[in-house]
Amino acid sequence: MPLRKSSLKATLNRILALPGLLALAACGSEPGPASEVTAKPILLEVASDNGAVEGWLFGTIHALPDGVSWRTPALKKAIKDADLLVVEVANLDEGSELTDIFVRLAFDEPTGPLADRIDPALRPQYEVLLTKAKVRSDHFDAMESWAAALTLAQVVQVAKTENGVDRALIRDFKGRDIIEIEGGEKQLRIFDALPEQDQRDLLDAVIAETRDYDDDMGRLARIWSEGNAKELAKLTREGILADPELYEALLAGRNRAWTAQLENLFSTDSRPLVAVGAGHMFGPDGLPAMLEASGYTVRRVQ
Structure with a gap:
């Protein structure tokens, strides 16, 4: 039978990996490493x-x-x-709370x-993804196109959201x-606000990307x-993000909105650590470029 609201919580809690889809162009599947990996991710300092x-x-x-292992000395100090x-x-x-929001939005206009x-x-x-998900061909028919895209992105997600950096930092603070x-x-x-054609472009892009995961399993x-x-x-x-409309909706437009909020925070006496998806850090539409345009100096310290 098609997916119903009553069964969604049991089958879609992995939708909490959603921010990974928003952050970068790939969802980031990765097999567990055989040994400890020491990471040195990008850290930027913002100065007036x-x-x-x-x-x-x-x-x-x-x-x-x-x-x-990603908590480097520089990051620990920050x-x-x-x-x-x-x-x-x-x-x-709060997995249940986020899933409830998803359910409320995902079934309005299939x-x-x-x-x-x-x-x-x-x-x-x-069809390959349906087989991996172990569901019938009509399983996602009741969902809007964007919701089906996000759900299908999780079918090949091997990396664990419980290891997500955002979650760990929230605990640190x-x-x-x-x-x-x-x-x-x-x-x-x-x-949910994307026009239907853009939702279908998103759906196609997600499905297309999953074809490459077996060949480039740990790229992100x-x-x-x-x-x-x-x-x-x-x-x-x-x-x-190669689609101009999706790039604007998922990256550039959000960065503009965030920059206005961050300028207010940086103008206070409190010093924030802003931890958002790495994809928001690059290019003329990235947060560093937008903050520099507002008069701040942004430099890489790691």
Whole structure:
């Protein structure tokens, strides 16, 4: 039978990896490493025009395999020196609450069988995903196209959201202020507000990307761990973000909204550690470029 609201909680809790889809062009599947991996992800310092450090930008990844050590000395110092933490979604451990929001939005306006909404050339890969998910061909028909896209992205997700950097940082800042710059419902409404054709473009892009996972299983996690700015920047123009409308909705437009909020925070006496998806850090539409245009100095310290 098609997926119903009553069964969604039991089958779709892994939708909490959603921010990983928003952060970069790939969802970031990765097998568990055989041994401990020491990561050195990108950390940026934000200073005012007089040279005073106002805070830090840290590009995160929302799902990782086991055994990745990413708390470097430089990051530990930033965590210690920061007065507050800024994240995209603060209640990542509230799986039931986020799933309820997803359910409320995902079933409003389905537009027929999902297979009919997919590029015919991608239908064989869609069948592969249905097999991996162990569900019938009509399982996702009751869902809107954007919701089906996010759900299908989780079918090949091997990295664990419980290892996500955002979650760990929220625990690190227990007892200190944590500010949610966007929130789970607002993130999901970005997708829900997309025109149907853009939703179908998203669906096609997600399905197309899954064809490459077996060949390049750890690309996102690997280049994030290496702090490879050049390769991370490339990801912000690939996959779902290669589509101009999706790029604007999922990256550039959100960065503009966030920059206005961050300018207010950086102007206070408190110094925030801003930990958002690494894809938000690159190019003329990235947070560093937008903050520099507002008069701040942003430099890489790791």
